[in-house]
Amino acid sequence: MKSLFINKYINILILALIVNCQQALLAALSSGNIVSFYNANDKIVVLTSQNFSSTVYQSKIAWLIEFYASWCGHCQSYANTYREIAIDTWTWKTIIRIAAINCYAGDNNALCRQHSVRGYPALRFIPPETILGNTSKAIEISATDANVVKKRLIKELDNIPKKNKLWPQFTPVNRITLEELYARIPSTVKILLVIAEKRNDFIGRHIMLDFSKYRDQLAIFRTTTDGKLWRKFNVSITDVPALFVILRNRTAQRINIERNSSNNIDNHDLFNNAIRSYIQQTKYIENFDDREFEEIILSKNALKNAEMQQKLVQKKNVTDEILDKNTIYRKVNMVDLELALSYMFREEVPQIKEIYGDAYDALVQWLTVLTKYFPGREPVMGYFKQLLLKVSEHSNGFSGDTFREIINMKTSNAYLPNDHAQYQHCAGSAPQYRGYPCALWLLFHTLTVSQYQIESNQIDVTEVPLAIKNYIKHFFGCRQCSTNFMKETANMTQLNSQNKREAIIYLWKIHNRVNKRLRNQITEDPKHPKLQFPSKKLCPTCQSMNKKNIYNEYIISKTINFLVEYYSKENIDVSLILDKPYNNETLLIRQERLISPIEYHAEIKENVGSHPKDF
Ligand SMILES: Cc1cc2nc3c(=O)[nH]c(=O)nc-3n(C[C@H](O)[C@H](O)[C@H](O)COP(=O)(O)OP(=O)(O)OC[C@H]3O[C@@H](n4cnc5c(N)ncnc54)[C@H](O)[C@@H]3O)c2cc1C
Ligand SMILES: *[C@@H]1O[C@H](CO)[C@@H](O)[C@H](O)[C@H]1NC(C)=O
Ligand SMILES: *[C@@H]1O[C@H](CO)[C@@H](O)[C@H](O)[C@H]1NC(C)=O
Ligand SMILES: *[C@@H]1O[C@H](CO)[C@@H](O)[C@H](O)[C@H]1NC(C)=O
Ligand SMILES: *[C@@H]1O[C@H](CO)[C@@H](O)[C@H](O)[C@H]1NC(C)=O
Ligand SMILES: *[C@@H]1O[C@H](CO)[C@@H](O)[C@H](O)[C@H]1NC(C)=O
Ligand SMILES: *[C@@H]1O[C@H](CO)[C@@H](O)[C@H](O)[C@H]1NC(C)=O
Ligand SMILES: *[C@@H]1O[C@H](CO)[C@@H](O)[C@H](O)[C@H]1NC(C)=O
Ligand SMILES: *[C@@H]1O[C@H](CO)[C@@H](O)[C@H](O)[C@H]1NC(C)=O
Numbered sequence: 341m342k343s344l345f346i347n348k349y350i351n352i353l354i355l356a357l358i359v360n361c362q363q364a365l366l367a368a369l370s371s372g373n374i375v376s377f378y379n380a381n382d383k384i385v386v387l388t389s390q391n392f393s394s395t396v397y398q399s400k401i402a403w404l405i406e407f408y409a410s411w412c413g414h415c416q417s418y419a420n421t422y423r424e425i426a427i428d429t430w431t432w433k434t435i436i437r438i439a440a441i442n443c444y445a446g447d448n449n450a451l452c453r454q455h456s457v458r459g460y461p462a463l464r465f466i467p468p469e470t471i472l473g474n475t476s477k478a479i480e481i482s483a484t485d486a487n488v489v490k491k492r493l494i495k496e497l498d499n500i501p502k503k504n505k506l507w508p509q510f511t512p513v514n515r516i517t518l519e520e521l522y523a524r525i526p527s528t529v530k531i532l533l534v535i536a537e538k539r540n541d542f543i544g545r546h547i548m549l550d551f552s553k554y555r556d557q558l559a560i561f562r563t564t565t566d567g568k569l570w571r572k573f574n575v576s577i578t579d580v581p582a583l584f585v586i587l588r589n590r591t592a593q594r595i596n597i598e599r600n601s602s603n604n605i606d607n608h609d610l611f612n613n614a615i616r617s618y619i620q621q622t623k624y625i626e627n628f629d630d631r632e633f634e635e636i637i638l639s640k641n642a643l644k645n646a647e648m649q650q651k652l653v654q655k656k657n658v659t660d661e662i663l664d665k666n667t668i669y670r671k672v673n674m675v676d677l678e679l680a681l682s683y684m685f686r687e688e689v690p691q692i693k694e695i696y697g698d699a700y701d702a703l704v705q706w707l708t709v710l711t712k713y714f715p716g717r718e719p720v721m722g723y724f725k726q727l728l729l730k731v732s733e734h735s736n737g738f739s740g741d742t743f744r745e746i747i748n749m750k751t752s753n754a755y756l757p758n759d760h761a762q763y764q765h766c767a768g769s770a771p772q773y774r775g776y777p778c779a780l781w782l783l784f785h786t787l788t789v790s791q792y793q794i795e796s797n798q799i800d801v802t803e804v805p806l807a808i809k810n811y812i813k814h815f816f817g818c819r820q821c822s823t824n825f826m827k828e829t830a831n832m833t834q835l836n837s838q839n840k841r842e843a844i845i846y847l848w849k850i851h852n853r854v855n856k857r858l859r860n861q862i863t864e865d866p867k868h869p870k871l872q873f874p875s876k877k878l879c880p881t882c883q884s885m886n887k888k889n890i891y892n893e894y895i896i897s898k899t900i901n902f903l904v905e906y907y908s909k910e911n912i913d914v915s916l917i918l919d920k921p922y923n924n925e926t927l928l929i930r931q932e933r934l935i936s937p938i939e940y941h942a943e944i945k946e947n948v949g950s951h952p953k954d955f
Contacts, residue, residue, distance in 0.1 A: 459819030514567020680779035696737030702810035722754035773865035
C-alpha cells in the first residue's frame with residue numbers, strides 16, 4: 341500500500357516537474373529572450389524579480405531604478421540618456437546606484453505592477469534603508485534629460501535625514517565659525533573644503549557626491565550667500581561659486597578656478613577638476629583613484645560614438661532589394677494579433693491600478709469594438725463576449741488587480757490563448773525591435789477594415805478610431821508614444837461620416853505620419869526600415885509615377901482597395917493557429933515551428949519570388 345502510494349506521488353511529482361519545465365520554457369520563449377537593454381559596461385545594475393528586493397530594500401545606499409519594457413520604442417530612445425545618468429553618477433556609488441528592470445522579461449511584470457508603474461519608462465528613487473516592500477517610499481522621478489534627473493537626485497538625497505558624520509552634509513553651514521566646523525569632522529579627515537554658492541545652486545552638493553567615496557578623508561561643506569559664514573571668505577556675491585580649503589591653522593585659502601559664466605554644468609566640471617588637481621598635488625588622500633574620474637569622460641565619449649555609429653548604420657540607403665528580403669510581403673498573421681491581445685489584457689490593462697471613469701469607459705468601448713469586429717476564431721470571440729459581460733457588471737469600475745482576476749476565465753469554448761511562441765509578421769531582427777507595438781498597428785488596421793466589411797450599410801466611421809485612441813490614451817504602456825498619438829489624432833472627430841472607408845484611410849495616414857517621424861530613429865529595426873506604406877513593390881498600382889519615373893504620390897482609391905484586401909479576414913494567415921488550448925502536444929508542434937530571426941529572414945528570402953503573388 342505504502343509503496344504504491346509513493347509511486348503515485350512520485351508520478352505526480354514528475355508530471356508537475358514536466359509541466360513546470362514547459363512553463364519555464366514558454367516563459368523564456370515569450371519574453372523573446374531579451375533580458376536587458378543594459379549590461380555591466382553601462383554601469384547600470386540589472387535587476388530581475390528574483391533579486392530586486394534583496395538589492396534595493398534595506399540597503400545602505402539609495403537606488404534609482406528604471407522600469408522599462410523592451411518592446412517600448414521610447415524606452416529604447418531613452419536608454420542612452422539613462423546610460424549617461426549612470427556614467428555621470430558613477431563616483432556617487434557609495435551613496436546611490438543606478439539600476440534597471442525590464443518589465444517585459446521573465447516574470448518581472450508583477451513586480452513592476454506592485455511599484456505602480458503605469459507606463460514606460462518610469463523612474464523611482466528608493467531611499468536607503470527602506471523597509472522591504474514599502475513601495476510607498478519609492479519616489480517618482482520623471483524620465484527626462486540627464487541633467488534634470490541628476491539635479492532631482494541631488495534634491496532627494498538632500499531630503500534624506502542625516503545619518504552620521506560621514507554621510508555628505510548637504511545642509512549649508514552658515515551660522516558657524518571655522519573652529520566649530522573643524523570640530524564637526526572626524527579625525528580621519530585630511531582635507532576640509534568649503535564651497536560658497538547661492539542657496540539654489542547644485543555645484544556644492546554635486547561635488548560632495550562626486551568625492552563621496554573619500555568622505556572619511558575629505559570633508560566638503562557648502563555655505564550659501566544668504567548666511568553669515570561666506571562673508572568671512574571675502575568674496576563678492578558676483579564671484580560665487582567659489583572654492584576654499586580650510587587649513588590646519590584655521591585660515592581659508594581660495595582655490596582659484598576660472599569660472600565659465602556661460603554654462604553651469606561646465607562650472608561643475610571645472611570645480612571637479614580643480615579638486616582632483618589639489619588632491620594630487622597635496623597627496624593627502626590615501627588610495628585616491630583618479631582613473632575613476634577619467635573613466636567617466638572616456639565612457640561618455642564611447643557613448644557618444646556608439647550613438648553616432650547607430651545613426652550611420654541607420655542612414656544607409658534603403659533599396660527595394662533590402663525590402664524584398666524582409667517581411668513586407670508577409671501577410672498579417674493571426675498569431676501576432678492574438679499575442680498582442682494576450683499581452684494587452686494579461687499585462688498592459690491590469691498595470692493600471694484603478695480602472696475608473698474615463699479609463700473604465702475606454703476599456704468597455706475597446707472591448708465592444710473587439711466583440712463586434714475582431715475577425716478571430718470562435719473561442720477567442722467567445723472570450724471577448726464573456727469578458728465584456730463581466731466588465732459591464734462592474735459599472736463603477738474596478739482595480740487592476742480585480743481585472744486580473746476577471747481575465748483569467750477559461751472554458752473550452754472561450755479562452756484567450758497565451759501559448760504562442762513568437763511574433764511572425766512582427767518578428768524583429770533583434771529582440772528589442774517590432775513585436776507588440778507592430779502587432780498593435782496590425783490589429784488596429786484589421787479592425788477598421790473588418791468594420792467596413794461587416795457593416796456594409798450603416799457605418800459609424802469614428803467608432804473604431806475613437807476606441808483605439810482611448811485605449812492608447814489610457815492603457816498603452818509606452819507613455820511618450822501615447823502623448824504623441826494624442827497630438828497626432830487631435831482632429832479625429834472631424835472624420836467625414838459620409839465616406840464609409842474614412843476610418844481605414846485615416847489610420848493609414850496617421851500610421852504613415854508616425855513612420856515618417858520614426859524613420860532613422862534608434863528604435864528602427866535596421867532590417868525593417870520605416871518607409872511609407874504600401875511600398876511600390878507591395879502595391880505597384882497604389883502610387884502614381886512622376887516624370888522622373890519615381891513613384892511619389894498615393895492614389896487614394898487604389899490604396900484603399902489594397903488596404904481592404906491586405907487587412908481582410910480572408911488574407912490573415914491562420915496556419916499557425918491551433919484549435920486546442922495549451923497541452924504538451926501543442927508545445928512540441930510549436931517547438932518545431934519556432935524559428936530564430938536569422939532563419940526567419942532566410943526563409944523569407946527563399947520565398948520572396950512567390951510572396952508578391954499574394955496581392
Ligand atoms: C499608437 C502607436 C503610437 C506609437 N508611437 C510611437 C512613438 O511615438 N515613438 C516610438 O518610438 N514608437 C511609437 N510606436 C511604435 C512604432 O510605431 C512601431 O510600431 C514600432 O517601432 C515597430 O515598428 P515596425 O517596423 O514593426 O512597423 P510598424 O510601424 O509597427 O508597422 C507594423 C506593420 O504595419 C504595416 N504598416 C506600416 N505602415 C502602415 C500604414 N501606414 N498603413 C497600414 N499598414 C501599415 C506594415 O505591414 C508593418 O509591418 C507607436 C505604436 C503605436 C501602436
Ligand atoms: C539579477 O539577476 C540577473 C539575472 O540572473 C543578473 O543578470 C543580475 O546581475 C542580477 N543582479 C544583481 C544585483 O544581483
Ligand atoms: C512606508 O513608507 C511610508 C511613506 O514614507 C511611511 O509613512 C510608512 O511608515 C512606511 N511603512 C513602514 C512599515 O515602514
Ligand atoms: C578682500 O579682498 C579684496 C580684493 O578682492 C582685498 O582688497 C581686501 O584686502 C580683502 N580683505 C581681506 C580682509 O582679506
Ligand atoms: C596658515 O598656514 C598657511 C600654510 O601653512 C600659511 O601660508 C599661512 O600664512 C598661515 N596663516 C596664519 C594666519 O597663520
Ligand atoms: C564655457 O562654456 C562654453 C559653452 O558650453 C564652452 O564652449 C567653453 O569651452 C567653456 N569654457 C571653458 C573654459 O570651459
Ligand atoms: C544613397 O543613394 C544616393 C542616390 O542614389 C547616393 O548618391 C548615395 O551615395 C547613397 N548613399 C549610400 C550611403 O549608399
Ligand atoms: C488631420 O490633420 C492632418 C494634418 O495635420 C491632415 O492631413 C488630415 O487630413 C486631417 N484629417 C481630418 C479628418 O481633418
Ligand atoms: C502529455 O504527453 C504524454 C506523452 O505523450 C501523454 O501520455 C499525456 O497524456 C499528455 N498530457 C496531456 C495533458 O495532454
